[in-house]
Amino acid sequence: MTAGFPDQALCHQALCHQCQPGKVYLVGAGPGDPGLFTLKGKTLLECADVVIYDALVSPPILAMVNSQAEKINAGKRRGAHSILQPDITQLLIAKAQAHAVVVRLKGGDPFVFGRGGEEMAGLVKAGVDVEVIPGITAGVAAPAYAGIPITHRSYSSSVTFVTGHEAAGKYRPEINWSAIAQGSETIVIYMGIHNLPHIVEQLLTAGLSDQTPVALVRWGTRPDQEELIGTLATIVAQIEATAFKAPAIAVIGSVVNLHRLLASCRPRSM
Numbered sequence: 258m259t260a261g262f263p264d265q266a267l268c269h270q271a272l273c274h275q276c277q278p279g280k281v282y283l284v285g286a287g288p289g290d291p292g293l294f295t296l297k298g299k300t301l302l303e304c305a306d307v308v309i310y311d312a313l314v315s316p317p318i319l320a321m322v323n324s325q326a327e328k329i330n331a332g333k334r335r336g337a338h339s340i341l342q343p344d345i346t347q348l349l350i351a352k353a354q355a356h357a358v359v360v361r362l363k364g365g366d367p368f369v370f371g372r373g374g375e376e377m378a379g380l381v382k383a384g385v386d387v388e389v390i391p392g393i394t395a396g397v398a399a400p401a402y403a404g405i406p407i408t409h410r411s412y413s414s415s416v417t418f419v420t421g422h423e424a425a426g427k428y429r430p431e432i433n434w435s436a437i438a439q440g441s442e443t444i445v446i447y448m449g450i451h452n453l454p455h456i457v458e459q460l461l462t463a464g465l466s467d468q469t470p471v472a473l474v475r476w477g478t479r480p481d482q483e484e485l486i487g488t489l490a491t492i493v494a495q496i497e498a499t500a501f502k503a504p505a506i507a508v509i510g511s512v513v514n515l516h517r518l519l520a521s522c523r524p525r526s527m
């Protein structure tokens with residue numbers, strides 16, 4: 258167990274596990290700006306024995322981990338897995354058997370396209386005590402930092418969060434793009450850059466106008482945030498022309514037009 262805990266209720270609660278099997282905290286790190294990280298998450302990093310973190314956790318948040326904690330990079334980026342998912346769950350189980358406070362730190366929110374549900378289920382089945390600490394998801398924060406409210410009384414009363422990921426060309430997710438196009442005024446796509454040509458085609462086939470506005474927000478809420486604004490007709494060519502890369506959130510719908518008015522007063526990263 259590490260020394261120098263802040264005198265806070267959560268750490269006391271975590272310390273109570275010292276003589277018992279450990280506990281795993283699935284902590285959402287948020288999208289990158291450390292100012293958006295929860296107080297609960299920060300407190301746990303200050304008293305963790307082990308922190309197992311993903312690739313999208315930002316450096317300022319990793320810097321909050323106490324110096325005596327064991328830090329393990331389980332980072333996964335497209336096509337490159339540092340540790341395979343079943344092995345991550347096994348690692349969490351093993352660490353919880355040996356340490357009191359084990360933090361599983363994930364970008365955004367653990368339960369939003371973060372496999373937090375799978376890991377939590379694996380831990381519960383193994384009899385490991387586990388708790389989730391939500392984080393701010395990129396699909397809300399990245400558009401906000403680009404001056405795009407994902408709902409607005411005049412433009413959008415519904416929003417769908419959807420993954421655009423397909424695994425190394427082997428399969429397409431069975432996402433009903435037609436139903437999404439017809440049923441949701443704002444579409445927020447995670448992991449969609451690589452597959453965007455296919456997604457755009459599906460949305461046009463489903464009847465969306467090619468003038469529907471699209472925003473891509475890369476590294477949202479971080480100091481190096483980048484945006485690309487276009488329409489369904491132009492966005493694929495814009496990606497090619499600018500070599501725009503993941504990780505990015507795509508926002509599709511008329512709320513994107515608010516970017517012109519609101520982007521000038523967007524927040525700054527801490």
Ligand SMILES: C[S@@+](CC[C@H](N)C(=O)[O-])C[C@H]1O[C@@H](n2cnc3c(N)ncnc32)[C@H](O)[C@@H]1O
Nearest residue numbers: 365366369371394395447448476477504505506
């Ligand atoms: C595996 S998902 C994890 C999502 C995460 N659990 C969340 O709630 O934000 C990874 C994808 O989230 C999106 N993403 C995560 N952080 C981002 C950021 N700071 N800016 C833009 N997109 C981000 C990208 O689409 C990225 O490919």
